[in-house]
Amino acid sequence: MITREKKAQILEFLEEVLPKTSLILLTDFTGMTVDHMKGLRESLREKFSDGARYMVVKNTLLRISFERTGFDVSEVGEDLNGPTAILYVTEGDPIEAIKIIYNYVRDNKIETVKFKGGFLDGKYFNGEQVEELSKLPSKQELYSMLVGAVQGPIRGLVYALSGVTRNLVYVLSAIKEKKE
Numbered sequence: 405m406i407t408r409e410k411k412a413q414i415l416e417f418l419e420e421v422l423p424k425t426s427l428i429l430l431t432d433f434t435g436m437t438v439d440h441m442k443g444l445r446e447s448l449r450e451k452f453s454d455g456a457r458y459m460v461v462k463n464t465l466l467r468i469s470f471e472r473t474g475f476d477v478s479e480v481g482e483d484l485n486g487p488t489a490i491l492y493v494t495e496g497d498p499i500e501a502i503k504i505i506y507n508y509v510r511d512n513k514i515e516t517v518k519f520k521g522g523f524l525d526g527k528y529f530n531g532e533q534v535e536e537l538s539k540l541p542s543k544q545e546l547y548s549m550l551v552g553a554v555q556g557p558i559r560g561l562v563y564a565l566s567g568v569t570r571n572l573v574y575v576l577s578a579i580k581e582k583k584e
Contacts, residue, residue, distance in 0.1 A: 418469035427498030435516025455495030479528040483520040506538035
C-alpha cells in the first residue's frame, strides 16, 4: 500500500512531467516479467537517455494528474482500468519510442501486453493505432526523404546544364579537328 506522502510525490511528479511530453502511451503490462521491464527500459535508455521512461502508475493517480494537467480524461475512458504502465517521452522522437516498445513486445513474444491508447502531441489515439504508428518513418527518415526530394530537381538541373556544356565542348572540339 502506498502512503499518502508517496501518492502526493507521484502526483507532483506526474503533474510536472505530463505537460512536457510529446507521447504518453498507456499499456496493460500483464505478462511482463521483471527482466522484460528491465530490457525495455534499457532499450529506451539507449535511445533516449533520460528523455523517455516506462513506469507503472496507479490508475487513480494517473486520472487525477490527467485532469489537473489539461488532458481530456473522457477520451481515455476505459483505458484507465486494470494494470497500467505508461511510456512517456519528453525529449526525442515519440514515434521512435513507439517503435521500440512495439518491437520489444513483438520480438519477445509477450502476447499478453496490450496497448490501451495514449496521447501523441496532445491528441488522443487508441490502442489499435499503435501498430500503424510504429510503422511510420522517424523524424530522421522524414528529414532524409525531404532532403532527397529537394535535391532531386536540383541534381537534375545540374546534370542537364553540364550535359549542354559538355555537348558544346564536343562540338567545338569537332569543329577544331575539321579545320585542322
